Amino acid sequence: MSPPLQIHEPGQTPLPHARRDLAVGIDLGTTNSLIAIAEGARPVVLRDKAGRGLVPSVVAYMEDRVVVGDEARRIMVEHPDRVVASVKRLMGRGAEDVLRVAGQLPYEVAAAVESGGMVRLRVGGRTLTPVEVSADILRAVKARGEAALGRKVTEAVITVPAHFDDAARTATKDAAKLAGLTALRLVNEPTAAALAYGLDKGAEGLYAVFDLGGGTFDISVLRLQMGVFQVLATGGDPLLGGDDFDQVIAEHFLAERARELGEAHLTTGEAKMALMSARLAKEELTTLTSGEWPIVLGGRTSHHRLDRAKLNDLVRPLVDRAIAITQGVLSDARMDPEDVKGVVLVGGSTRVPLVRDMVRELFGTEPLSDIDPDEVVALGAALQAAALTQGSSALLLDVTPLSLGIETMGGLCEKVVPRNTPIPTARAQEFTTYQDGQSAMMIHVVQGERELVTENRSLARFELHGIPAMVAGAARIRVLFAVDVDGLLTVSAEETGTGVRQEVAVKPTYGLSGDEMAGMLRASMEHAREDMEARLLAEARVDADRILIAVDAALRIDAALLSRTERTAIENQMQALRATAQGHDRHRIADAVEALNGATEEFAGRRMDREIRSALRGVAVSALEDRVGAGAAEAKK
Amino acid sequence: MFAILGMPVQFEVDAAELERRYFAEQRRFHPDRFTGKPERERQFSMQHSTNVNEAYRVLGDPVRRAEHLLLLAGQPARTVEETVRDPVILMRALEMREALAEAQSRAEIDGVLKAAKGEALACTAELTKAFANADLQCARTLTLQLTYLQKFIEEARERRTRVVGGQSAGAHS
Incomplete structure (x- = not known):
């Protein structure tokens, strides 16, 4: 269907890119990723059939396929060694950087890395860069968007932590390219969140965005004025987030368990299991004040009690770090906490009660979280994507995060x-x-x-x-x-x-390096071609099956309509098609289908004649057309 | 710099007007407005938006604005070496530093901060006068004084946030 004609005000020229498809916004998160679009005034998160918006940023590398999201997270329980989570923490990092945080990462880093190169992960028998893993997440998010929109998605605004350095930003752009997406713009996550709040809630004045995600912390101070979103100062910590909360809780649990059961070393997989229990405890203590969580390893179960007060003790040093950084950023902006009109909370980790308490205490105001902290960044990215592809009255003025x-x-x-x-x-x-x-x-x-x-x-x-x-x-x-x-x-x-x-x-x-990137692009294009080939082959085989079944059925009923030679000819063609369909050449399969079609043309014609004659006997004329129609359709198969 | 934002070449700046012009220029020429346009236009937008940012940075800050005016007048601002030789500025800087070092509570730091802000304001007023009278030698000295005051205010502010936070705000790592 062609789009309706657009009529413009006299004197106004149409936007040169008015016919461009609306670009999407993608929040490529440490823990979860989302895709959103801003058609009309309000941005919406694109969901799957079950209504889920979050795609867990978890990738499982199985022998024959790559699995992303909820299913990959389930696989983590059985095959922790095949699963990569929180890969965002490694974006743009070198092997030396990673060694410094190696204890905190639930996966194995490839031992032999050429000095100065990008870190590589060993997982499920493959050696992968963080860029490739991120590209797999982006592909899954893109597929979700395409399913929801019913069209191709090619352009996106992708968000990054404000303090991401040049290497991490470049790595993110490379991942988008590998996933077949043009990154129209990288937008800082807190800036995107501010955009969503400012446009949706009509906020004006000085705002702080406190963004504590799964792996990264950002704090930005912005001035919102007449549709201009002016970032005054920004800062953060690339290695501070919910993952670190999980880590300290897991360490606490494992210390208890070691005292109880006398276990010493854990494998990477076992560490992942302990982290999952810790994460569950952290999440449940958002609403509960105390509870008990089991850790089952090597068939032995230990139980761990934890209450809100102990949780606060465990994570306080981490929250203190975030608060100290916030004070530094306010000082950079030449502002005091009381100058700030509102504080926007972003990121799942801002659900932790201690975080809210300390933010409230610092700014002396109740933090804002009326837009879902998990979704607000993607919604803001979608608004910016709409602004870039269709124009907007809002404007983002951002800053460099690091000198x-x-x-x-x-x-x-x-x-x-x-x-x-x-x-x-x-x-x-x-x-x-x-x-x-x-x-x-x-x-x-x-x-x-x-x-x-x-x-x-x-x-x-x-x-x-x-x-x-x-x-x-x-x-x-x-x-x-x-x-x-x-x-x-x-x-x-x-x-x-x-x-x-x-x-x-x-x-x-x-x-x-340029060569590495070119190699990966080639591989992903070859994969795409292989994938496409595989699908076309499967379709050709389905076609072959369908015609074989139809002819077989017709022969069983109406063999009497054929001479012996005619019948043998058809059976020979069927045999040929069966043999070809075993092979991998879809062109030959299509040819064989065509040949069988040709060989049965006469047979189908005779069956139809007979149908019509029998139908005419004692059938009302009105019903006749239906019968003929049905017969024709049958013969065509 | 003044021409880029269409502001009069003088030390006195109408802050609201500067802001209005800055936003207006960025609204028209920011690269976000040119994503679908031809390469040449995008290049132009990038260049102009960069210049507008620089002009806003210079005009929005009294020290940078003064330095720029001095440069335009062929009398570049004084260097660090010259400062150390100016006993009046040096003495005053040492006094303020001492006062800040002695201040322990938030109220005491606030007092030091308020005094410094007052001095900065007075210094800015004097600068306005000096530039209006085309007294460039005086403007050079005052610009230097204001530089020191600004640095000091920043340090005091940082000290203050640390005291308020009740912890030794760690490195921004």
Whole structure:
């Protein structure tokens, strides 16, 4: 069906992209992922037939298939070694980063990782990068969206934690590409949440968004004014979330169990089981004040009592960390807690009563959670997706979460773009040579707040060559940092005297190389082709079966209508089709189906004639058409 | 910088007007408004939006605005080395630092903060006068003073949040 004609106001030109499909918003979360769309005024989460919006960000790698979501979470109980959860915590991370948190991760990290490369996971006999695992989650979320919308989904706004560094952002964009999605924009999660609140509730003034998810913590301070969402400051911790709550509870339970049963070492799988019990306890203590949870390992069960007060003791150091970061961000925004008009809670972990209590205490106001904290980010992303594909009166003005700089003499970090700089931005800084006749200069790009380069994150290294021979300190090297609206950095360097120039789009040290990315894309396209081939083959076989059954039935009833040779010819074609259908060539199957169709044409015609003659005897004319119609349909098969 | 946002070239800035113009420019030219457009237009939008952000950053902050005006007048602001040689500014900075170090309670820190904010306000008023009278030497000294005051206020504010939070706010790791 063609869309209705659009009539525009005189003098107004139609939007050039008015016919573009509405893009979706995707919240690619540590624990759960969601997809939403904003058709009309209100954004909605896209759900499956059972009404479920959340897709658990859990992937099971079985021998013959990849399973994502609720089913993968169930598989975790039986085959914990085949399942990856919380992969978002590894996005854009190097092997060295991961070793630091290895104890906290419920999966095995591949031992042999080439130095400086992206971390790889060993799971279910495969070796995978976090980008590939995230792409599998995105594919599942995309499929859910396509099922709900009844059309292809190709463009999306994807949310990332505000403090995600350049490498993690690039990794997220790569994952989208692998999943066959164009990431129109990466939007910071707290900013997306603010957009949902601002547009839906008409909020104006200074707001804080406190986003404590499964694996990450973000805090942003925004000013909402006349449809402009201006981020003043943002911060967070890439390794602070509900997973850490589970970890401390599980450690508490396992210490009790060790005292009781004298067990020592746990396998990765057993640790996952303990974490599941801990998570259940945490969730149930949101409504209950105390309870008891079992841990069954190696056929031995231990029981663990926990009440709200003990839970608070266990998680308080983690919540304290989030509160301290919040105070730092307020200070960055040159604001005091009492200046903030409202605090929006985002992320499942803000359901923990202690978190709410401490946020309320800090800001002196009841936190807002009237939009479901699990859904608000996806809803905001959908609004931004609509704004980008169809236009909107709202506008997001975001900032860089972390300072960007370059290494100078003595391993010190010289900041070029300070954190909380509005994006897009471009900043230049001049550097000079430190040796007479120096002809090249190494430019080492880092991200972070620390003074020493080694304590910050290394983003990229490149060399500027061809500097003309001069005495030390005479050359003028201008280094330009440009950060785009996705928060991604491009660095260029130039010797201003001679114009020797070099530019790099920052290729994260811990990212995928161009070759790796190309290889993965090729593999995923081949898979897509294989998948498509498999489906077409299955369809061809179904066609073959159908015609074989129909002809077989017809022969049993009406063999009398055929001569012996005619019958043998048909049976030969049937035999040929049966043999071909065993094979894997769908074209040959289709040809054989066609041949059998041809061989039975005459037979079908005779059956129809006979049908009509018998039908005419003693049948009312009105019923005749139905019979003929039915007969014709039958003969066609 | 002033031209990008259509503001008059002077030290005094109407904050509400600056905001209005900043938002208006971003509404028209932010890259979010150009996603479906040709590459050239998107390049332009990115460039212009970047310039608007920079202009807003400079004009919205009294120290950066003053430094920019001095640069336009061919009298770049003073460097750190010059400061250390100015005994008046140095003495005052040391006094304030001492006062902050001695302040223990939230109320005491608030007192120090309030005094510093008052001084900053007075300094800004003097700067307005200096620029109006085209007294650039005086403007240079005042700009430097204001830089110190701003840094100090930030430090005091940070101390204050730590005292209020009741904990030694850890590193933002």
